[in-house]
Each structure stands twice: as C-alpha cells, then as structure tokens.
Amino acid sequence: MPRTGYVYVPSPSRENLAVGLRHNLWGWRSSALDRAGARDAVGQLAEGDFLVLGHRGPNSRVKPGGWSDATLKRVIVAEVTAPLFTASEQVWLDDVYPERLGISVVSEEAEIPGKDLGAEAMECLRLSANKQGAAVLVSGVGGVATMAARLPEEGEGVADGVVEHTGEMNTFAKVLVRREQQKLRRKKFGSQPTELTCAFCERVLPPRMVRAAHIKRRSVANREEQLNLSNITAACLIGCDELFEHGYIFVNDGGFIEAGSQADVTEDLKQAATNVAGRAVKDYNDASAPFFAWHREHIAH
Template sequence: MQKTAYVYVPTPSKTNLEVGLARGLWGWRSPTLDRAGSRQAVLSLDEGDLLVLGHRGPNSRVAPGGWSGAVLQRVIISEVTRPLFSAADQVWTDDEYPERIGMDVLEDVSPTGGVTLGAEAMEALRLSANKQGAAVLDPGVLEVTRFVNSLPPVISGSDHGSISHDGETSTATTVLRRREQAKMRRARFGNATQLTCAICGRVLPSRFVRAAHIKRRSAAGRLERLALANIIAACLMGCDELFEHGHIYVDHTGTIKASPKAEETADLAAVAARLAGRPVSGLTEDQEPFFSWHREHIAQQA
C-alpha cells in the first residue's frame, strides 16, 4: 500500500527548501532521524510513496489537534524516487544533511490566503514541526487524495491531450501529473482551441494534440520538466507515439528523420518515411539540447 510521510519546513529553512526542490532531494541530520522513531518511518518509504512538505505554519507548541484549522503558506506534494540513502556531497550550504531521499515534485501550492490539509495531515505536520522536521508517517494516501481532488481545475478541459506516458501509480499521483501537464500546456499554448502538430503540421482541435515532453518526464530534472522548451505539440494521429518511442527523431538542423526502429514492419517504416524530411514547426534554438537527448537515449536505442 502506498504511504505518505509528512515533514514540516520552518520559515528559516526557505533557502534549503528551494535547493532541495531544485535538486529533487530532501535530507535530515542523523540525530533528527534517530528521534522518536523517525528513522523507521523514513526507512519504510519506497519508490512511489508520497512526501508532503508543509511550509510556514503557526506556532506548533499547541495541544494535539491544535492545527486542525491551521493555515500553511505552502504545501508541496512529491513522490519518492529513491528510498533513504546516505551521501556526503554538499547540497545545502548550512549543513550536509547526509540522510537523504530522492523526490519528484508533483504539486506546489501557495495561494494568497494560504492552504490547509485535513485534520490528520495537519496533526502529522504539527508533530513534525515539534520534532525538528522529522518525518511523520501515514500508512495511506487518503488525506492527500482528498486534498488533490479538492483542487480547482487548471483550465476547463485541461486534461485534453495531456495523458502521461510514465504510467499511473495511484489516483493522487495520476491526477497531480495530469495537473502538471495541464499547467505546462496552458503556459506553452494558452487556451487555444486549435493547435498545429509540430511534427506533421496538421491543424487540429486541441483535444487531438498532446503537450509532449521532448526529454521524457521520467528522465528530466524538475527544471528541465518545467522548461517550455521541452514541450512540443504532438498529435494523436500517430506523431506523439512515433516520437515518444523513437521511431522518428529530430536532427540538429530541426529536420525530422526516421530511425532504424521504424523498420520493425513495412507499414511502420512507410508512416515514418512520410514524415521524414519535414522541418519541426515552431522550432526554437533552446530546444536542441532536449532533441539531442531524445536522439541519443530513445531513437538510437535498440
């Protein structure tokens, strides 16, 4: 069963928070994990579990349940990508924090009026605040799922064309990944009702076009994942799948090429050949590093 760990991040740790989010890491001092069973809680986290970071709340020195209506200035929901490990390289400037987990940020909420979670989640964060940021474990994801389902849609119909290739690991995780794609879609294409496929050049209703990552989401760091240059419009008429699986790629001149992968069947080769030689629509110079990664890691893999 998927689990959730809650960690409170106080106001003075804002810089450490930003560093951790950028690097996809969270860390603790060893004595913190040795306090009140926190090490066992973190050791129980597996890849795919959730880590919720609450930032800038009220005074935590209150009775149990005293945070049930409290407001946090920021809530970050992430997925564990690497279970607990030790490392000594300098990530944060004020300390090593050698006990670390890898994380992938799924949602970062900081509305003007603040945000609150369910009573159980807020109590876990209050306990974490009183344990110097130690992790407090919830054996399920019900609180996170309720919160995610309460979030307003990014834009009406924002799920159109935003289906992930990375698989679906849970209801909450799936919804959050789709919200991320919807945000990227809105930032890249606005609220356009029609889009031009960057690969085949067809102009189609927006619901037939995906906001596709050039460098796969699962391989991209957080900043790469949020880079608009890493997004192209790829239609559901076949272009998205052909590019995703490396049957076609984009060379350094911005021209579409068929890869040896397309030779799996004669019909597949014919489809790829019809696209080969076309220039990518709307190509920008800052997209080349992402296309280069796709050529090397997807199109050239046997």
C-alpha cells in the first residue's frame, strides 16, 4: 500500500521551501529525525509515495483535531523520487539538512481549507508542526485523494488534450497534475481558443487535438521549470506529440526539427519523422532553447 508523509513548513522557512522545490529535494537536520522514530518513518517512504508539505497554518499548540477547520496558505503535493539518503552538499543557505528525499511536485494550491485535505491529513500536519517539521507517516493516500476529489476542474473537459504523459503516476496524482496543466494551458494558449497550431507540423487543429506539452519532462523539471511557459509547447495528437515525447524527432540548436536515429526502427516511423524534419519550430527562442537542449541530450540522444 502506498504511504503519505506530512510535513509542516512554518512561515520563517519560506525561503528554504523555495530552495527545496528548486532542487527537487526535501531535507532535515539529523537532530530533527533523531527523535521518537522520526527517521524510521521517513525511511519507509519509497519511490512513488507522497510527501505533502503544508505551509503557514495557525498556532499548532492546540488540542488534537484543532486544525480540522484551519486554512493553510500553501499545500504542495509531491511524489517521492528518491528514498531517504544522506548528502553533505549544501543546497539550503542556512544549513546542510543532510537527510533528504528526492521529490517531484505534483500539485501546488493556495488557501486550502482543512476540509479539502481531510481531518487526518490536517492532524498529521499539526503534529509535524510540533515535531520540528519531522514527517508524520500514514498508510494510504487519503489526504491526496480528498484534494483530488474536492478541487474543481480548471479546463474544458476530459478530451481537451491537456494531460501530458504521466507514466506510472498514481491515479490521484494524475488528477492533480491535470488541474495544474489546465491552468498552464490557459495561460499559454488563452482561455477559449477556437483553434491551435502545432509547433512542429504547423497543422491548424481544434484545441482538443493539441496538447500543452512540457519540453523538458515535468517529472524531472524543478518547480520553476514546471511552471515556466517557455517550457511548454503545442504538440498535436495526430503524431507530433508522440514523435517528440519519445525522441523520434528533436529540435537542433538552430531551432529546426531533425529526425532522431531512434526513428529508424521501421520505415513508416522514419517517414513520419522525416515528414516534419527541416521545419522551424514555432516556439523556439532564447527562453525555450535550454529546454529543447535538455530534450535533445536526454531523450533523443
């Protein structure tokens, strides 16, 4: 059964939170995990489990259940990408925080009332606040599931081309990613476009046939990169999205499409890649170039 760790991040740790999200990491001082089995709890979190970070809540010195109706200024849901490990490289400015988890943010919401996380999750965050930010562990994904069920959709509908490849991501995580993708899609393409142009083949298509795709994969991007509109491009569902996703086509450092060597697997696949090769990519500019370079180096090889 998957597990969820809940960590409270107080107001003075706002910059540390930003740094952690920038590096896809969360860390603790060893002294914080030396108490009452805290290290054992964090050590049980495995790849694919959830870490929920609650930021800026009320006074935690209240009776059990006292946070059930509270509101958190920020709630960040992340998946664990690397189980507990130690490192001495200084990432945060004020301390090393050597005991760390690798994380990838799934969702970030503001002004979340307790009912949108559920009583158990809010109590775990209250307990974490009283334990110097040590993780409080529960079996299952109750708080994440509650958020996924309660938060409203942000987009047009299921078949609007918004959801990018999410691999083996938990079902509830996919719901939360979808909500965020809907927000980014609206910022990138407008709220109600009547048609969209694929950045690769330049076909003009109904919006539901064009995906708002991350150039550098969302799963490995840090939080700033996930939300950067220059890391999002329009990729049609007729073929360009899959060709680009799997590295059958890539964008060179001049902004032109090339067919990847991986496309040589079959003649038909090679032809599909060749059909768009040589075109200038609509979204290529100084801001998007580093993301296309990442794709070229890590996906297309």
